[in-house]
Amino acid sequence: MRKITLSKAVNEALAEEMRHDETVIILGEDVAEAGTPFKVLSGLVEEFGTERVIDTPISEPGFMGIGVGAAMTGMRPVVDLMFGDFIFLIMDQLCNQAAKTHYMSGGKLNVPLVLRTNMGATRRSAAQHSQSLHAIVAHIPGLKVAMPSSAYEAKGLLKTAIRDDNPVVIFEDKLMYQDSAEVPEEEYSIPFGEACIKREGTDITLIGTSSMVQVCEKAAEMLQAEGISAEVIDPRTIVPLDEKTLVESAKKTGRVIVVDEGHQSFGVTSEIASRINEQAFYHLDAPTTRIGAMDVPIPFSPALEDITVPTPERVFEQAKKLVSGELINAA
Amino acid sequence: MSNAKKKVSADDALRMFRQMVRIRTFENNANQLYLSAKMPGLTHMYSGEEAVAVGICEALLPTDKITSTHRGHGHCVAKGADFKAMFCELLGKEEGYCRGKGGSMHIADQSNGNLGANAIVGGSLGIATGAALTSKLKKTGDVAVCFFGDGATAQGLMYEVMNMAALWKLPVIYACENNGYSEYTKTEEIAAGSITARAEAFGIESHQVDGQDVIAVNELSRTLVDRARKGEGPFFLELMTYRYHGHHVGDINREYYRAKSEEEDWRENRDPIIRMRAWLIENKYATEAELDELSKEVTEDAEAAVAYALDAPYPDVSEVDMHVYTDIEHVLA
Amino acid sequence: MRHDIIMPALGMAQDTGTLLAWHKSEGEAVTQGETLFEVETDKSTMEVEAPASGFLVSVSARDGDEIPVGQVIAIISDTADAPAPGETADKEPVEAAQKPDSLPTGKPIIMPVLGMSQDSGVLVGWNKEPGDAVKQHDILFEVETDKSVVEVPAGVDGYLAARLAAAGDDVPTGETIAIISEDPVSDPVDRAYSSSAVPTASADQPSVEVSEKAPATTVAEPAAPKQPEVSRRREPAPEGKVLASPKLKRLAHQAGYDLAHLAATGHPQPFHARDFEALRQAHEKAGKRSEFAAPGAVITRLSARVSPVALDAFLDWATGHIESASDASVIAAFAGASLADQATVRINRRGTSETYSARQRLSETVATEGEPDVIIHDLRGTFISSAELPPESAPVIAIVSSGDELMLTLTCTNALLAGKDAAVVLDNFAGRMADPIRHLF
Numbered sequence A: 001m002r003k004i005t006l007s008k009a010v011n012e013a014l015a016e017e018m019r020h021d022e023t024v025i026i027l028g029e030d031v032a033e034a035g036t037p038f039k040v041l042s043g044l045v046e047e048f049g050t051e052r053v054i055d056t057p058i059s060e061p062g063f064m065g066i067g068v069g070a071a072m073t074g075m076r077p078v079v080d081l082m083f084g085d086f087i088f089l090i091m092d093q094l095c096n097q098a099a100k101t102h103y104m105s106g107g108k109l110n111v112p113l114v115l116r117t118n119m120g121a122t123r124r125s126a127a128q129h130s131q132s133l134h135a136i137v138a139h140i141p142g143l144k145v146a147m148p149s150s151a152y153e154a155k156g157l158l159k160t161a162i163r164d165d166n167p168v169v170i171f172e173d174k175l176m177y178q179d180s181a182e183v184p185e186e187e188y189s190i191p192f193g194e195a196c197i198k199r200e201g202t203d204i205t206l207i208g209t210s211s212m213v214q215v216c217e218k219a220a221e222m223l224q225a226e227g228i229s230a231e232v233i234d235p236r237t238i239v240p241l242d243e244k245t246l247v248e249s250a251k252k253t254g255r256v257i258v259v260d261e262g263h264q265s266f267g268v269t270s271e272i273a274s275r276i277n278e279q280a281f282y283h284l285d286a287p288t289t290r291i292g293a294m295d296v297p298i299p300f301s302p303a304l305e306d307i308t309v310p311t312p313e314r315v316f317e318q319a320k321k322l323v324s325g326e327l328i329n330a331a
Numbered sequence B: 001m002s003n004a005k006k007k008v009s010a011d012d013a014l015r016m017f018r019q020m021v022r023i024r025t026f027e028n029n030a031n032q033l034y035l036s037a038k039m040p041g042l043t044h045m046y047s048g049e050e051a052v053a054v055g056i057c058e059a060l061l062p063t064d065k066i067t068s069t070h071r072g073h074g075h076c077v078a079k080g081a082d083f084k085a086m087f088c089e090l091l092g093k094e095e096g097y098c099r100g101k102g103g104s105m106h107i108a109d110q111s112n113g114n115l116g117a118n119a120i121v122g123g124s125l126g127i128a129t130g131a132a133l134t135s136k137l138k139k140t141g142d143v144a145v146c147f148f149g150d151g152a153t154a155q156g157l158m159y160e161v162m163n164m165a166a167l168w169k170l171p172v173i174y175a176c177e178n179n180g181y182s183e184y185t186k187t188e189e190i191a192a193g194s195i196t197a198r199a200e201a202f203g204i205e206s207h208q209v210d211g212q213d214v215i216a217v218n219e220l221s222r223t224l225v226d227r228a229r230k231g232e233g234p235f236f237l238e239l240m241t242y243r244y245h246g247h248h249v250g251d252i253n254r255e256y257y258r259a260k261s262e263e264e265d266w267r268e269n270r271d272p273i274i275r276m277r278a279w280l281i282e283n284k285y286a287t288e289a290e291l292d293e294l295s296k297e298v299t300e301d302a303e304a305a306v307a308y309a310l311d312a313p314y315p316d317v318s319e320v321d322m323h324v325y326t327d328i329e330h331v332l333a
Numbered sequence C: 001m002r003h004d005i006i007m008p009a010l011g012m013a014q015d016t017g018t019l020l021a022w023h024k025s026e027g028e029a030v031t032q033g034e035t036l037f038e039v040e041t042d043k044s045t046m047e048v049e050a051p052a053s054g055f056l057v058s059v060s061a062r063d064g065d066e067i068p069v070g071q072v073i074a075i076i077s078d079t080a081d082a083p084a085p086g087e088t089a090d091k092e093p094v095e096a097a098q099k100p101d102s103l104p105t106g107k108p109i110i111m112p113v114l115g116m117s118q119d120s121g122v123l124v125g126w127n128k129e130p131g132d133a134v135k136q137h138d139i140l141f142e143v144e145t146d147k148s149v150v151e152v153p154a155g156v157d158g159y160l161a162a163r164l165a166a167a168g169d170d171v172p173t174g175e176t177i178a179i180i181s182e183d184p185v186s187d188p189v190d191r192a193y194s195s196s197a198v199p200t201a202s203a204d205q206p207s208v209e210v211s212e213k214a215p216a217t218t219v220a221e222p223a224a225p226k227q228p229e230v231s232r233r234r235e236p237a238p239e240g241k242v243l244a245s246p247k248l249k250r251l252a253h254q255a256g257y258d259l260a261h262l263a264a265t266g267h268p269q270p271f272h273a274r275d276f277e278a279l280r281q282a283h284e285k286a287g288k289r290s291e292f293a294a295p296g297a298v299i300t301r302l303s304a305r306v307s308p309v310a311l312d313a314f315l316d317w318a319t320g321h322i323e324s325a326s327d328a329s330v331i332a333a334f335a336g337a338s339l340a341d342q343a344t345v346r347i348n349r350r351g352t353s354e355t356y357s358a359r360q361r362l363s364e365t366v367a368t369e370g371e372p373d374v375i376i377h378d379l380r381g382t383f384i385s386s387a388e389l390p391p392e393s394a395p396v397i398a399i400v401s402s403g404d405e406l407m408l409t410l411t412c413t414n415a416l417l418a419g420k421d422a423a424v425v426l427d428n429f430a431g432r433m434a435d436p437i438r439h440l441f
């Protein structure tokens, strides 16, 4: 199968959906000619014109709000938010407006909007350009949250998101835009709420989101060399969450590590771990543990930044401890 | 160049020249560090806009406050920062102004009234206005200058705070550095109508000024700073300027949004340093040789600081969870 | 004035503590009661508060250091400068460390271990009011464990002099939750649980089912005087704790195995599913355990095998020659004599129960009434080939025919008979059963 970059996969998904449905439009800063700083959207304005690929001023709450209004009245906007960190600027439009409109209207109004943004540290971009804020969005009922882990997922999930009648937020890892993966030529989409078992194993389950799937896969390789069989699961969407697949795997292996790049406290790792504890408790042979980003703002200095994010080595060490039965976190 | 010899002393003029040269030199070194992969991350160059930061900051006291932007090295130097701690910060070293935690986009010499460089476009509009409120309430006499780009005028926050600043007569000067572009887009494509007229709509006295003429910027700034101290603020300045580099280092192929000829024109005909140099010589404030010597000194100073920063240690990893809260030394301990 | 900051003793048998982190740095101002540093002992971590306000100086221990208990690790001084060496610290704050208020004397009642791998119990409620007279078998309180709610009898007659826990409190097992005094008290104590109130009952102290013979423990004086008041975080009870994964717990539950058996073998904890086989073996080894064992009691089980040949012959002879003698009275005499010069022995055989006042001389062993000192279950001649019956109000000895031999199994709690005494008793008894002639001399 051909291999394309995640950036190209996103571009293809948008182009395909814009061809299918002329209500699909793109709104955002430097999305047209510049194709965004990450050059993800290059070529779209040439095909679809500035009527549908719309450059906006640096007015995030403004164009997000315009996106919500357009979505409620017949368009399918894909709003491009240059950095995930800017979510904090649009919180009202996203969380008070988009997320609640369907509910508040008793099901009579829809907001079929996609917010495409990104996440991920280690670009040496410091505290305001490195955050992974998906958990904050996932906390708000009414929003769906997708976290592609490769070009394949990026395309399939984005297509589903655009066709979804609810507001969907997609977090792409900005370090992965140039990573290639096998992506079919023919059209496909990936349903929401279906986790993907990336690798089967029997001794421990590693649940990773977005780029942490790769981290888990690398850890699984390292574990295999030690004779430990790790199962790697990618939930793909955290809202809705495919609890069943996660819990089944937890029951099978009896040990789980959840890895996510959001801050560890009050985050995705905590949520998934607690669901596993609730539903697979009597099958657990070790405490379900979490590895998230350190609970500090992301520092600039490489010497500091690198230790704030989960690494394959940390997952590997933790997995070994759990499998060996070492006493973890017990008084 | 504005004809203001009488008002500007030789010392002041030479100091402004030196500060502009220092900014340019800092940026050239930063660019070099980036290109040679010695600098982590990327950076936004201030080269071309030196007269704005210097003209304004030379009108301020060290206790006056400024807020800076992603393109903030110039503001930092102009407000009195030292090369060593700046280069250390740029390289993520322990001795940096922010102990390596901030990097290029957050370099600030806090001890000289710099309240921080902000990586959120328009993110400091509230902060500067708040500093002006403090000044008014505490009667410190401080003036706050908010530096921001033309792109930031699209942020709704600006209109909210300008409204309040005008209502409350706060000693704040909004300094809009209009370099003609917001990222890869021409300002006229993202800003409707007149920028100064927006401030005027709130009853804020506004000026458009040639941001490549350091004397003009300085003269106007002195007047407005004085008036702001007396409670006549706020003021709005639109400083017409230009950035020579791409939006950030690495924005190399930019002809799709900006012609090379346009860049050349600004570099060759409107460069603030070249113009100031000619002005100094013309007014016999300095000789060619003296100015060459000054530039050489600055260059050597910068090179020494770069060498120092390259060898300086990174912060100890134990610093990673420090400074999250004021009252918890190590938040994860 | 200066105050020494010492590494406090926080655990029971703790002689060092690891300084986890200072919450204040050298030279910093501190206010009395603020958290000064955190310590880790073998059991838990604790925050230690500043005993006085001042400046933290002369910090001699760093994060991560393991420090002997009692060692001075810093000083709180009036000024931010370190005091000159030699200046002595003001010991006052240490001595003044709040002592738990004095408690009435009497027998401490502890939170019993009721389930496996249980390290605390939730007090559901009290059945007696403070000051009430209580009888040994009266239900004193109810405890909820992970499995069920259990009623716990007082275990001793007296007066409820102190209630040291309140309904809803989760109390580590082994911690004292009440005091029963011999005499009525005028001002009984009634309060919620706090760990520092009373020292944890030591492992060999009698449990709730203790007999009246157990010496009444005087509630000890509070912790060592050097120990400053520390945070309220509790020390987990050291004994009775079994660490096991939920999965193994489920497997054990399904199989009906008791993790305590595995713990008793010294198998390293925490246990996981992979330890299931070891658990199974531990279970088999331990045999079928009584479900009726007194809550919290450690049960001693001893077995002996003897040949029945001599006994059978002796019983034939004795019942034929001594008027009052029966199989039951003879065995009762053997048992009683194994225990003491004179003892009350109840012997249960084929559904009937007889009680004897046993003496050395068979003819003087006569039927009596009253509480037995030892209980015999004579199961010879039944199909039962192995028996281990729980101790009741007295040690129990089961006699069964096992192949060609008799198996004698004694069970008792420590409270009834200490382990080494139990061994002597059973050995005496087995000796008489094997060679009855011995009894006569």
Ligand SMILES: Cc1ncc(C[n+]2csc(CCOP(=O)(O)OP(=O)(O)O)c2C)c(N)n1
Residues within 6 Å of the ligand: A029, A058, A060, A082, A086, A089, B070, B071, B119, B120, B121, B122, B148, B149, B150, B151, B152, B153, B179, B181, B182, B183, B247
């Ligand atoms: C809220 C926000 N939106 C978008 C960005 C991305 N961004 C960084 S700089 C920039 C352009 C800013 O233009 P301008 O304000 O004119 O400043 P200049 O770069 O020209 O100095 C953009 C869009 C950002 N940092 N913050």
Ligand SMILES: [Mg+2]
Residues within 6 Å of the ligand: B149, B150, B151, B177, B178, B179, B180, B181, B182, B183
């Ligand atoms: Mg600009």
